[in-house]
Amino acid sequence: MRLRLHIWRQAGPDAQGMLKTYDLDNVSEHMSFLEMLDVLNEQLMEKGEEPVAFDHDCREGICGTCGMVINGRPHGPLARTTACQLHMRTFKDGDEIYIEPWRATAFPVVRDLVVDRSSFDRIIQKGGFISVNTGNAQDGNAIPISKTDADRAMDAAACIGCGACVAACPNASAMLFTAAKIGHLASLPQGQAERFSRATNMVLQMDAEGFGSCTNHYECEAACPKGISAEWIAAMNRDFAKAAITSRD
Amino acid sequence: MDLKNNIPSGPLEQKWDRHRAELKLVNPANKRKFNVIVVGTGLAGASAAATLAELGYNVQAFTYHDSPRRAHSIAAQGGINAAKNYQNDGDSVWRLFYDTIKGGDFRAREANVYRLAQVSVNIIDQCVAQGVPFAREYGGYLANRSFGGAQVSRTFYARGQTGQQLLIGAYQALERQVGLGKVRMHTKKEMMDLVVVNGRARGIVTRDLTTGKIETHAADAVLLCTGGYGNVFYLSTNAKACNVTAAFRAHKRGALFGNPCYTQIHPTCIPVSGDYQSKLTLMSESLRNDGRIWVPKKRGDNRAPDQIPEDERDYYLERKYPSFGNLSPRDIASRAAKEACDDGRGVGPGGLGVYLDFADAIKRLGRKTIEDRYGNLFEMYERITGEDPYSVPMRIYPAVHYTMGGLWVDYDLMSNLPGLFVLGEANFSDHGANRLGASALMQGLADGYFVIPYTLGGYLAKGGLDTVYTDAPEFREAAAAAEQKVHTLLNINGKRTPASFHRELGKIMWDYCGMARNEAGLKTALKKIPELREEFWKNLTVPGSGEALNQTLEHATRVADFMEFAELMCVDALHRNESCGGHFREEYQDEGEAKRNDDDYTYVAAWEYTGDTAKPVLHKENLVFENVQLATRSYK
């Protein structure tokens, strides 16, 4: 098939960006979306032009590296599908496709479609862990955990840290990402000791990074490739509120 | 060169405990005076960096990713082995040890593998304590599944995302230390070279991928945890950025490379669909628990699978290996698939595929159970192929997956260069000529959480390390060489892209140094690789500059190293005149089964760089088996 692509090109963090149009021929429906971009890039390079910079690594929907807004939707039109898992059979001959980077103050553009998501790591640094040192833990079966709890924890832990939730949110809020981590650890007995301080510290860091607040649009849930539920946000808010009431410092 | 493996004396079961007791300790107040560089923050690197920081060392960690959570370890699906014997099905440390030694076709060190099996049980405890949401039974206990090469159920898993959950566990422990200021994390920095001062590894040269800046960093020890080199084949199940640069650069600085030709070809991957193909996708081996592998009995039978009656199907693994059946080890299952396809009985486009069929399992267990077990894998398959595996059998074909070879290390995980430690897939140590499923995650975490914290202390406590500064000539020379490499690559101004060279190199490797190898083919490869390399340095194009994010340049620097490393692999494959594990030399077989030559090849081939990749010097570490008897591997 033949496609017309409108791609955001921006040479660097401080450079002016704009959409540039490219026509691409002979796109196979079996290609992945990123393979389609590979083909475009090879053609650009053969002409001596600079290829489109985009992030990716596993190309299996698990590393969370890829991410671009495709026709206005983070990761493109298919629900629960990362950009790297999207295949061209979703599009048809003659389609025009708009491709842009995540847009959020806390995710500055590095180049073209690549953004800096280090703010996510800094949120984790504030409490997205259990404070145990390696080496002398008790037997794994010493704390029985019901299958329901383990499954719930896993639902939240499935987050790949891609940032689509932020890109989808009109306020560029990172609530879903943060709530997923807090929810994962709060669902398990191991996570109880630091449960409330964790919620407080991570939420405060989220604000400090310049992410917006949540005004219940639920766009994040719709965009999330891993189907993380917005219910985690409500749970996080409860823990955060409870922490504020019980805080003694 | 005298290759000392430093295996402690004494009975196998006591070696590690005794060694730990005898290793010198660094006193707590002194630990913070030692600087340690950890390159790579996948399972091996993140677990090592976090643990060393917990102990009090000053750690600097490096990754070319934008966050440690992106490392290739994240993609591991199936699970992690541990000799917990929770199922009470006869598992034990000894059995895991034996399965691993046998699975590796008797080409690994007994002592290392035994230690791996011993610490496997601690890994699970540690990960549970970190909050890794392993699958549970209804009663609340940890659940297990079976993997290839084993007859017990010892694999722990977190849905189909075990690697993700283990890496997130290690990543969180690491970020905790970053927050505490004990680890300085350098993301988006790629190691370009190792710096050796007075014969010891004392630092690295990095390139900042966002700004292009070349920097040098000094330390008391350097840990390479930089993963495997399967991408030398271009198409593999590895993440796109995986590369050999860090290990190969260390090799060029004097570190020996162990068994580079040992490559694992995984039997269950989605077949290639076109020449634009950028990578191959693994379908977890755990699928072989319930899926049955078959091809039509008749050649060129192109009826739809549901039109082929039961008695016209060849369930070839069940037929040839009745006791392990569909759970035969990977090398054996891969070769059997190749054999069926070479025989003209392959299915799908080009006849390069075999069926992995769940119809029986769905009938027996119900769709819901299959969904619970493999839902996300089935979804992934459908996204890629557009076919629904609940109703049509999957089509699979072998693909490059893992590299058992790696930098040579002793029992302490130290290379022959003092101060250079190598962990995880980057070292050669535990899997011999073939790795069993669910054992790489185990090894990465064993190395990082439980081995290096002791052995690194032993090295540092010995002393003799004077302070080095990055203005020493060795650092300046290495930095200048890295600058020069970048400059050269940017200024060839030829016509072909790094990807086009990488593809062609991969094809040479797959055709001549892939699933089956022979003398003539390897010699052809050894002729073609230098020719391609010459063209690379004459006809490469890398648009853009070295002062900003330039992904083409990143790729070019990596392909440049693959171009040399590929030659070393072929030299190793050619020298090993036997078949063992993943190394199948067509000249050495017994009706399709690998034929080892224990008299002449029971050794680790450790290659020394001489300035010419075609002419490395071979050093042999003889493998001594005191506890197991070398036997022909039989899974029949």
Ligand SMILES: Cc1cc2nc3c(=O)[nH]c(=O)nc-3n(C[C@H](O)[C@H](O)[C@H](O)COP(=O)(O)OP(=O)(O)OC[C@H]3O[C@@H](n4cnc5c(N)ncnc54)[C@H](O)[C@@H]3O)c2cc1C
């Ligand atoms: C699809 C797939 C599924 C798998 N499933 C399983 C499974 O179910 N069970 C199992 O046991 N094993 C599995 N494996 C194998 C296992 O995942 C890997 O062997 C293991 O995770 C490797 O871990 P590592 O820490 O050694 O390396 P990696 O996770 O590859 O990490 C390498 C790190 O080094 C960094 N790095 C590399 N070079 C440089 C450089 N020059 N400069 C700076 N940083 C650098 C990278 O950024 C990264 O942080 C699977 C592998 C694949 C491909």
Ligand code: SF4
């Ligand atoms: S919550 Fe979903 S969208 Fe947000 S980072 Fe995690 S996986 Fe991505």
Ligand code: FES
């Ligand atoms: S490239 Fe890893 S999730 Fe898309």
